[in-house]
Amino acid sequence: MSLAPRAVLVHRRTELTELLARHGTLGQAEFFLATRGRSLDDVVEQDAAVRRALAEVSAAVPWDWRRGSVERADLARFLFTPEDVVLVVGQDGLVANVAKYLTGQPVVGITPGSPGVLVRHPASATPDLVRSLDSVERRTMVRLSADDGQTLLALNEIYLGHPGHQTARYRLGPERQASSGILVGTGTGATGWCRSVWQERHSALRLPAAGERRLVWFVREAWPSPDTGTSLTEGELTTAPLTVTVESDHLTAFGDGLESDAVTLTRGQSVTFRPAERAFHLVR
Template identity: 60%
Template sequence: MSLAPRAVLVHRVSEYEELLARHGTHGQAAFFLASRGRTVDGVRDRHLRAQRALAEVAAAVPARWRQARVERADLDRFLFGPEDVVVVVGQDGLVANAAKYLDGQPVIGIDTDPGRNPGVLVRYRAADAARLLPAAVAGRAAFDALTMVEAVTDDAQRLVALNEIYLGSPGHRTARYRLSPTDDPAGRADDRGEAQASSGVLVGTGTGATGWLRSLWQQHGSSLPLPGAAEARLIWYVREAWPSPATGTSLVEGELAPGERLRLTVESDRLVAFGDGMESDALELTWGQSVRLGIAASSLRLLC
């Protein structure tokens, strides 16, 4: 007998909860903010709205279904199953945080603060959950297949992200590496690569084109067209490449189509690669190690 679907509610600690964890009580948190000309009321109100939305979604889960909750900080330790329906209750960025741990499960984005969030990925309200959950498993719902980016190291470590993958120094030091933008899927190096010293490399998707990737696109004054969220195309940028007798600046942006890979070979003691701002779940890269980046085989199934 097949398992009943499981609704996995993904949420994150609120700003108000973080304030209480730091200051101990509501009164202490209010005093701290008041001493800086701010009020705790708005922070608490957003927290209460998020809690109400989470409770409403939990109550909407069909009675025969199983249910689980996972906080953002625990995503890398949570085991998602093939029968799961993932309900992200929060901000757009929380969908991206969860995406890298999924493998084709349907995702529903619930906006806890309409008007404050862009609502690109969290497209629904808590009141919609009762009709959306059954539809997600009964074939009555349409999904967008959002393109994802992956990084694969030469020792077979793999990282997947919905918005972007950043490669660079874990601190504020210069990242040194060799970049080859026309590496083929078999991993053979390209002789036209360039040694670089920079603030790192960003490889992003169409979903990421509303955030960090767009910022770099604007800073570069780039003529590359930004990809759409479901378009099988990536864009990459080098941040603040530094010219020197040993390093160049001719390869600072480009596109990656299906099957194409960007190859980066580390020439620093330590670089990291992380996706969608999740620095706590990064790949560690050491001198001489290489990593290839391109379009991931998997995509995010987000309810339209």
């Protein structure tokens, strides 16, 4: 007998919850916000909108499904199973945060406010969405593999650079470089950080589509010196990987902005970037 699906509700603490944890009372939170020209009413309304969306999504889960819930801070300790249907209530970044922990489970993006790229649907659409789980977008992810077995997956992009945002030194193919780091992104990431770099430098590269099995990479602020070059600053990845050899004492790599979940690399180590075999499944 197969197990019933499990609806896993993914959310993060609201700003109001974090303010109360830090300041203790609504009055102190209100005073803190006022010193920054902000109103407590706006924060309370945002909190109420999230709570309404969470309640509506939870009520829409079929009665015979199993249920689970996890906050963003606990994602690394949560055990997802093959039968899970992941219901993300929040902003686009929360969808990216959960992507690396999944192995093909369908993900429904629900917004408590304005729609985004990944959280397109209002909570009221949940009943229809959980009945159309076969209608998914397969989105390409990026994978970093280090020569010591460490790996990293990301839905938007992986950044490799110095942990203190100082000069990163490495060998990129045949060229030694000194720069602010390397950014390797997907079609999903092409709407964010990668697009910012691409646009600023007026790059002629074609950014990938979300489902396209192609990545783009950019070297950030490379500069020349007697022993470092700048001839390799952007490109694309399809089948052949991008290989980087560390020449700083320490470099770090993290995905989708999560610096707390990073891979640490030391001098002489090599890493490769390539499109991940695992795809992210976003319910339409």
